Amino acid sequence: xxxxxxxxxxxxxxxxxxxxxxxxxxxxxxxxxxxxxxxxxxxxxxxxxxxxxxxxxxxxxxxxxxxxxxxxxxxxxxxxxxxxxxxxxxxxxxxxxxxxxxxxxxxxxxxxxxxxxxxxxxxxxxxxxxxxxxxxxxxxxxxxxxxxxxxxxxxxxxxxxxxxxxxxxxxxxxxxxxxxxxxxxxxxxxxxxxxxxxxxxxxxxxxxxxxxxxxxxxxxxxxxxxxxxxxxxxxxxxxxxxxxxxxxxxxxxxxxxxxxxxxxxxxxxxxxxxxxxxxxxxxxxxxxxxxxxxxxxxxxxxxxxxxxxxxxxxxxxxxxxxxxxxxxxxxxxxxxxxxxxxxxxxxxxxxxxxxxxxxxxxxxxxxxxxxxxxxxxxxxxxxxxxxxxxxxxxxxxxxxxxxxxxxxxxxxxxxxxxxxxxxxxxxxxxxxxxxxxxxxxxxxxxxxxxxxxxxxx
Amino acid sequence: xxxxxxxxxxxxxxxxxxxxxxxxxxxxxxxxxxxxxxxxxxxxxxxxxxxxxxxxxxxxxxxxxxxxxxxxxxxxxxxxxxxxxxxxxxxxxxxxxxxxxxxxxxxxxxxxxxxxxxxxxxxxxxxxxxxxxxxxxxxxxxxxxxxxxxxxxxxxxxxxxxxxxxxxxxxxxxxxxxxxxxxxxxxxxxxxxxxxxxxxxxxxxxxxxxxxxxxxxxxxxxxxxxxxxxxxxxxxxxxxxxxxxxxxxxxxxxxxxxxxxxxxxxxxxxxxxxxxxxxxxxxxxxxxxxxxxxxxxxxxxxxxxxxxxxxxxxxxxxxxxxxxxxxxxxxxxxxxxxxxxxxxxxxxxxxxxxxxxxxxxxxxxxxxxxxxxxxxxxxxxxxxxxxxxxxxxxxxxxxxxxxxxxxxxxxxxxxxxxxxxxxxxxxxxxxxxxxxxxxxxxxxxxxxxxxxxxxxx
Numbered sequence: 001x002x003x004x005x006x007x008x009x010x011x012x013x014x015x016x017x018x019x020x021x022x023x024x025x026x027x028x029x030x031x032x033x034x035x036x037x038x039x040x041x042x043x044x045x046x047x048x049x050x051x052x053x054x055x056x057x058x059x060x061x062x063x064x065x066x067x068x069x070x071x072x073x074x075x076x077x078x079x080x081x082x083x084x085x086x087x088x089x090x091x092x093x094x095x096x097x098x099x100x101x102x103x104x105x106x107x108x109x110x111x112x113x114x115x116x117x118x119x120x121x122x123x124x125x126x127x128x129x130x131x132x133x134x135x136x137x138x139x140x141x142x143x144x145x146x147x148x149x150x151x152x153x154x155x156x157x158x159x160x161x162x163x164x165x166x167x168x169x170x171x172x173x174x175x176x177x178x179x180x181x182x183x184x185x186x187x188x189x190x191x192x193x194x195x196x197x198x199x200x201x202x203x204x205x206x207x208x209x210x211x212x213x214x215x216x217x218x219x220x221x222x223x224x225x226x227x228x229x230x231x232x233x234x235x236x237x238x239x240x241x242x243x244x245x246x247x248x249x250x251x252x253x254x255x256x257x258x259x260x261x262x263x264x265x266x267x268x269x270x271x272x273x274x275x276x277x278x279x280x281x282x283x284x285x286x287x288x289x290x291x292x293x294x295x296x297x298x299x300x301x302x303x304x305x306x307x308x309x310x311x312x313x314x315x316x317x318x319x320x321x322x323x324x325x326x327x328x329x330x331x332x333x334x335x336x337x338x339x340x341x342x343x344x345x346x347x348x349x350x351x352x353x354x355x356x357x358x359x360x361x362x363x364x365x366x367x368x369x370x371x372x373x374x375x376x377x378x379x380x381x382x383x384x385x386x387x388x389x390x391x392x393x394x395x396x397x398x399x400x401x402x403x404x405x406x407x408x409x410x411x412x413x414x415x416x417x418x419x420x421x422x423x424x425x426x427x428x429x430x431x432x433x434x435x436x437x438x439x440x441x442x443x444x445x446x447x448x449x450x451x452x453x454x455x456x457x
Numbered sequence: 458x459x460x461x462x463x464x465x466x467x468x469x470x471x472x473x474x475x476x477x478x479x480x481x482x483x484x485x486x487x488x489x490x491x492x493x494x495x496x497x498x499x500x501x502x503x504x505x506x507x508x509x510x511x512x513x514x515x516x517x518x519x520x521x522x523x524x525x526x527x528x529x530x531x532x533x534x535x536x537x538x539x540x541x542x543x544x545x546x547x548x549x550x551x552x553x554x555x556x557x558x559x560x561x562x563x564x565x566x567x568x569x570x571x572x573x574x575x576x577x578x579x580x581x582x583x584x585x586x587x588x589x590x591x592x593x594x595x596x597x598x599x600x601x602x603x604x605x606x607x608x609x610x611x612x613x614x615x616x617x618x619x620x621x622x623x624x625x626x627x628x629x630x631x632x633x634x635x636x637x638x639x640x641x642x643x644x645x646x647x648x649x650x651x652x653x654x655x656x657x658x659x660x661x662x663x664x665x666x667x668x669x670x671x672x673x674x675x676x677x678x679x680x681x682x683x684x685x686x687x688x689x690x691x692x693x694x695x696x697x698x699x700x701x702x703x704x705x706x707x708x709x710x711x712x713x714x715x716x717x718x719x720x721x722x723x724x725x726x727x728x729x730x731x732x733x734x735x736x737x738x739x740x741x742x743x744x745x746x747x748x749x750x751x752x753x754x755x756x757x758x759x760x761x762x763x764x765x766x767x768x769x770x771x772x773x774x775x776x777x778x779x780x781x782x783x784x785x786x787x788x789x790x791x792x793x794x795x796x797x798x799x800x801x802x803x804x805x806x807x808x809x810x811x812x813x814x815x816x817x818x819x820x821x822x823x824x825x826x827x828x829x830x831x832x833x834x835x836x837x838x839x840x841x842x843x844x845x846x847x848x849x850x851x852x853x854x855x856x857x858x859x860x861x862x863x864x865x866x867x868x869x870x871x872x873x874x875x876x877x878x879x880x881x882x883x884x885x886x887x888x889x890x891x892x893x894x895x896x897x898x899x900x901x902x903x904x905x906x907x908x909x910x911x912x913x914x
Contacts, residue, residue, distance in 0.1 A: 006470050007536040013463050079464040080548070080839050091537070091611070109566050111841040111876070153836040154548070173630075173881035177841060179888045180832055375637055379610040382537050384568040384634060419568070421878040424630035431636045 008085035009252040016083050017247035019070055020240045023278040023350060024063035026285040029357055031063070031236070031349040032324035035311060040455055043321045051218060051229045055126040059237040068240065077121045077154065078244065081110035086252040091380040093400070100403035102396060103260070104416040105249045105276065106383065111177070114386065114418030115272050116147035116232050119241035123230040124151035133226035134158025138188065138213030141341050142167055142174030143386070143418060144232030149181035159183040162190070162216045166207035174422045188213040195219050195317040209333050210344055215317025233269025234314065234323070234348050242275020249413065250279045260291060262399060264414040266391040267295040267304065267362070268341060270348030276415040281359050293360035295351070296391040298370070299439045301334045303327060303347045304355055304362035306445060312346060312452055322453060325352040329448035335438040339426035340367045341388035365394045366437040371430040373397050374420070386418040387426055465542035466709040473540055474704035476527055477697045480735040480807060481520035483742040486814055488520070488693070488806040489781035492768060497912060500778050508675060508686045512583040516694040525697065534578045534611065535701065538567035543709040548837040550857070557860035559853060560717070561873040562706045562733065563840065568634070571843065571875030572729050573604035573689050576698035580687040581608035590683035591615025595645065595670030598624055598798050599631030600843070600875060601689030606638035616640040619647070619673045623664035631879045645670035652676050652774040666790050667801055672774025690726025691771065691780070691805050699732020706870065707736045717748060719856060721871040723848035724752040724761065724819070725798060727805030733872040738816050750817035752808070753848040755827075756896045758791045760784060760804045761812055761819035763902060769803060769909055779910060782809040786905035792895040796883035797824045798845035822851045823894040828887040830854050831877070843875040844883055
């Protein structure tokens with residue numbers, strides 16, 4: 001073990017980022033704007049105001065300001081659980097007998113158990129500042145709902161969560177954490193919204209999807225006085241807030257003069273990946289530096305590696321604007337045996353543009369290989385990783401093994417987005433040898449692509 | 458907020474303790490020795506060698522060495538998750554409008570979710586060093602079993618856990634975490650041991666108890682070649698390892714010239730409380746300083762506040778030595794509605810002696826009040842506490858409220874031993890208003906006292 005670099009690099013409070021980094025400011029080709037599906041024109045701030053808070057809309061639309069100051073109140077909240085540690089995976093390196101140097105930025109050391117809290121507190125703060133009573137949202141596996149419940153409890157805002165029904169039933173503990181933080185949790189689709197009733201009528205017995213829960217949360221917000229809708233991923237504003245991850249990572253690396261060769265993150269809607277890699281891609285965009293950036297996604301939900309770069313609906317009910325992104329089609333649902341999270345059909349427009357322009361590559365991995373990596377990691381590094389995060393672990397291990405074979409001493413950084421405490425049903429399946437893989441066929445994907453909006457943009 | 462004291466005080470690696478503190482060395486009246494129930498003589502190292510590892514026996518019996526160096530390998534493992542933060546509860550103080558200054562030492566930031574890992578790695582290390590193949594143990598709520606599984610996975614030791622049946626069934630996720638770390642988990646009582654079969658024959662349908670699981674784990678160890686038994690609380694060796702908590706706490710307080718008035722910890726078998734308070738009580742024993750030390754226990758399992766200070770069996774099967782401790786009798790089982798952990802019938806002999814000699818006080822609290830404190834704490838401090846830890850939170854809040862009334866600016870330190878991710882069944886009960894309290898009657902306790910061994914020591 002090198003004595004100069006500690007196991008965990010913690011920044012001092014004074015070294016923590018005071019502003020979020022807006023990667024769009026450095027992009028020559030900006031991400032395409034959200035489109036109003038009715039007018040086929042870019043969504044205006046006025047149109048978005050029906051759904052989002054004013055300051056968040058400003059952030060959503062701002063593609064020129066390079067740094068956006070983090071309000072004092074949010075900095076104060078960040079201090080409760082940030083800085084998160086950048087950990088040198090000495091034990092994993094030793095186990096793999098690799099000359100590679102592996103670091104991971106661990107975002108799971110807060111009760112919500114993931115990085116989602118970074119944006120939850122920001123969105124709740126702006127809602128509070130606008131004098132709102134509460135917010136509505138959706139949650140799939142529950143990480144985002146938990147984070148938002150925590151943030152709302154802290155600020156005294158009401159929080160209404162539409163939770164994908166299959167998770168609501170299979171993850172009662174996640175639900176109870178949200179209730180402990182005072183949130184109202186409704187299984188989706190529900191009888192409480194028009195779109196919910198419509199979906200239930202068309203698909204009786206459906207266990208729901210994220211796209212459907214989004215539609216319900218947006219409808220609920222529009223009918224409630226003093227409420228706005230908030231979203232945990234995909235949006236530009238979310239990636240902006242999550243850059244606190246990448247900025248801390250960069251500050252910690254710089255503190256010890258470490259230059260990473262490779263940065264790896266899992267990608268569902270892109271919130272963690274975007275937050276982690278933005279400051280590094282910023283250097284690439286400005287021509288200051290070069291890194292290998294790798295997005296990792298499930299083979300069963302391969303938006304980057306097999307999706308189309310096109311305008312698509314963000315939700316099943318088609319109440320949201322169109323976004324240009326890598327997408328599998330808004331009615332795509334991963335196969336029933338998929339347990340590893342990252343199941344959204346689309347991808348952040350920012351990351352989609354960067355990927356399209358060659359600033360990052362993408363890999364898809366199968367879930368049994370992901371849980372193998374998760375278990376190996378847990379046993380040597382002592383952290384039980386979320387299935388989502390374990391996609392990044394898988395590729396980090398693969399790359400470290402390549403280094404063993406070539407003898408290269410590459411420096412690998414990956415994002416460990418959260419913990420797997422509420423994913424033990426999936427771990428149990430894996431422990432019992434009952435987990436299987438599924439890769440959608442080209443025909444299945446084509447069927448889903450056929451539902452892309454037929455608009456000429 | 459005072460800018461001089463950060464939210465979280467982290468020690469540098471160089472400031473971390475390099476030796477455990479043995480409080481017995483400073484005790485004028487030493488804790489009474491373990492007694493062989495057959496000979497009624499103090500257990501010798503030779504007799505203990507049938508059950509425990511050699512170096513752990515030496516630590517168990519050593520009441521004179523003041524500091525015992527922590528082996529390099531254990532220091533290396535500690536660096537994976539230590540130092541744990543000493544957190545200033547600024548948000549809780551503000552919420553309570555108290556002039557008190559509240560700090561908590563948070564031991565939940567590791568996958569096992571509690572302080573138990575501090576002793577688990579030490580015990581696993583000495584087992585490995587002795588060339589053993591594996592260890593056996595019992596676990597109740599599962600914190601200790603999880604911690605030991607992690608430690609054994611790290612060192613490549615086999616780990617066999619007897620888990621109290623009611624927890625095995627009600628906490629399948631805890632069980633799966635242990636299995637993910639490679640442990641074998643057996644519900645207790647089981648058909649795999651003589652004592653298990655005997656208990657099952659006498660009490661068909663029993664859901665088990667910690668005392669019974671201890672008996673099974675000890676029997677299993679004695680029949681397996683190359684295995685020893687390890688225990689997560691009560692023993693002197695365990696308190697010794699856990700002093701890393703108190704030593705770090707003291708170093709962090711000293712770093713900022715903070716002198717606590719009051720130190721509060723929850724007490725089941727005493728591992729966390731003993732570890733947290735030992736260095737402070739050491740100063741009291743040496744006449745250097747004075748503190749108010751408060752042990753908090755459930756009203757439904759009140760060993761300190763209503764138990765007898767007497768020799769008793771440590772386990773139901775009566776295969777273990779007798780220990781002199783505050784006890785409710787070895788067949789005491791908390792009422793079925795008890796959800797808050799800390800359900801062992803006895804108490805660490807070291808803490809029992811210190812309590813008997815007036816170095817600490819004890820309070821008992823009811824579980825609905827405990828969960829109220831837990832929820833209040835979670836909402837403002839952002840950590841979802843384990844029910845066990847929440848006993849200490851309850852009294853810390855009570856004391857802070859007293860300060861609000863008297864205007865005293867007391868400095869309160871409490872131990873936050875772990876997180877409640879696997880206790881959501883209890884939280885759900887509380888959220889639904891279905892939790893109730895129970896205080897055993899004097900008659901019930903008397904019945905249980907009647908089973909104390911009739912020995913004259």
